[in-house]
Amino acid sequence: xxxxxxxxxxxxxxxxxxxxxxxxxxxxxxxxxxxxxxxxxxxxxxxxxxxxxxxxxxxxxxxxxxxxxxxxxxxxxxxxxxxxxxxxxxxxxxxxxxxxxxxxxxxxxxxxxxxxxxxxxxxxxxxxxxxxxxxxxxxxxxxxxxxxxxxxxxxxxxxxxxxxxxxxxxxxxxxxxxxxxxxxxxxxxxxxxxxxxxxxxxxxxxxxxxxxxxxxxxxxxxxxxxxxxxxxxxxxxxxxxxxxxxxxxxxxxxxxxxxxxxxxxxxxxxxxxxxxxxxxxxxxxxxxxxxxxxxxxxxxxxxxxxxxxxxx
Numbered sequence: 001x002x003x004x005x006x007x008x009x010x011x012x013x014x015x016x017x018x019x020x021x022x023x024x025x026x027x028x029x030x031x032x033x034x035x036x037x038x039x040x041x042x043x044x045x046x047x048x049x050x051x052x053x054x055x056x057x058x059x060x061x062x063x064x065x066x067x068x069x070x071x072x073x074x075x076x077x078x079x080x081x082x083x084x085x086x087x088x089x090x091x092x093x094x095x096x097x098x099x100x101x102x103x104x105x106x107x108x109x110x111x112x113x114x115x116x117x118x119x120x121x122x123x124x125x126x127x128x129x130x131x132x133x134x135x136x137x138x139x140x141x142x143x144x145x146x147x148x149x150x151x152x153x154x155x156x157x158x159x160x161x162x163x164x165x166x167x168x169x170x171x172x173x174x175x176x177x178x179x180x181x182x183x184x185x186x187x188x189x190x191x192x193x194x195x196x197x198x199x200x201x202x203x204x205x206x207x208x209x210x211x212x213x214x215x216x217x218x219x220x221x222x223x224x225x226x227x228x229x230x231x232x233x234x235x236x237x238x239x240x241x242x243x244x245x246x247x248x249x250x251x252x253x254x255x256x257x258x259x260x261x262x263x264x265x266x267x268x269x270x271x272x273x274x275x276x277x278x279x280x281x282x283x284x285x286x287x288x289x290x291x292x293x294x295x296x297x298x299x300x301x302x303x304x305x306x307x308x309x310x311x312x
Contacts, residue, residue, distance in 0.1 A: 059224025210235035233287030
């Protein structure tokens with residue numbers, strides 16, 4: 001845990017191990033020694049040997065799209081996650097789409113899986129309330145996501161490069177993951193002169209980039225929610241997004257939906273938003289409306305209700 005966040009939450013460090021080993025062995029032992037309190041796991045994995053817990057699974061991409069993951073990762077998650085899903089007081093997820101997927105893969109009735117959607121962070125909300133300079137001194141499209149096959153950044157980059165726009169940039173916020181092969185990174189044209197990589201952006205910088213971008217381009221092939229779309233809409237940034245069910249669930253009529261496998265379709269939509277300001281502006285109000293449907297206060301309220309339903 002980040003030191004600043006740990007201090008804010010008054011978190012206590014427990015145990016000597018790290019990662020999954022700590023989670024599966026030291027954590028449940030400590031919990032039992034301290035009265036077996038309700039454990040709330042918000043980020044997929046959880047100790048399988050502890051019953052009094054509330055677990056959140058965001059998606060089952062490792063089941064659905066196995067080509068994106070190493071054999072070691074797939075083997076471990078396919079062994080672990082069914083137990084995480086069943087070995088808890090209540091299972092939660094972040095969207096109707098993910099609820100359907102989890103139900104289909106793990107045989108858990110949909111009405112036994114609660115939904116607590118993601119939301120824009122408190123810090124980002126405060127930054128937007130204080131006002132952000134939406135005037136750009138340069139024109140650029142924005143992509144947000146690490147070098148991960150499911151984020152489909154190669155499609156975003158390929159479409160942008162093919163447009164051959166001399167005065168437009170593509171800015172990408174995301175880490176260049178050393179675990180991917182040199183061939184994969186080379187295919188992403190990391191050193192293209194009109195592509196700017198930003199590996200670390202705080203919320204203030206992220207809000208500024210959303211507010212100033214021509215559009216966010218998110219061509220992900222699979223997501224459980226799509227938080228970057230929500231953040232962009234909250235900043236009145238148009239979203240060019242994959243035509244996949246969960247993006248429709250979150251973005252509704254605010255999104256510019258494209259076939260993420262069709263470079264020509266992606267290019268045409270990017271070009272339209274660049275050249276036609278009325279088109280670019282036409283769905284911004286709907287984006288704001290959609291973003292308010294997934295408020296932080298609603299997510300907190302739903303989580304509190306689930307905790308009460310567990311007897312706390």
